[in-house]
Amino acid sequence: MASSLKNLSEYNSDNLIDITGKKIGLVVAEWNKAITDALAKGAYDTLIKHGAKSDNIIRNTVPGSFELSFGAQLLAQNPEIEAVICLGVVIKGETKHDDYICHAVAQGITQVSLKYNKPVIFGLVTTNNEEQAWDRAGGKHGNKGVEAAATAIHMLGISA
Ligand code: DLZ
8 A cells, every 4th residue: 555654764865864963872782792783883874974063873782672762761851962862682482571661662662752852763673683783773674763863853853
């Protein structure tokens, strides 16, 4: 079915605003670190490509995705930081931990976003296995870190 919604990959190109001078927070979970590092690189490179200065990208790491909300809050409460990007990889296991973590993060970062009135981007890759996660961290399904950064830049371009 055709959709009028833009595909996120379109936001990767020239229709995004220039973010020179803007400070952006990046919170990266260390569980599945090799994969979250690939997401973080995608996000970082995208921010730089659209004008961000390296010094204006404030990166914090947190132990696991569950801690992303708190990490986001620490950055969001800094008035100089205009948007926060949260990156994590949650892989299904034998139990329902993935469900609990994903719901908690979705709710937590929504609260942070609304409380501080700034974009807090949900860059959580939630998959059945590691291979599917790599597919979304620079593999056949792109890089969700790139998409998360593009979403942040798009949100920064929205006016009231
Ligand atoms: C405990 C846990 C498990 C089982 N799996 C993941 C995962 O796939 N991805 C992730 O980012 N974090 C995981 N964690 C850690 C939790 O997010 C959290 O760090 C701990 O429960 C401590 O609060």
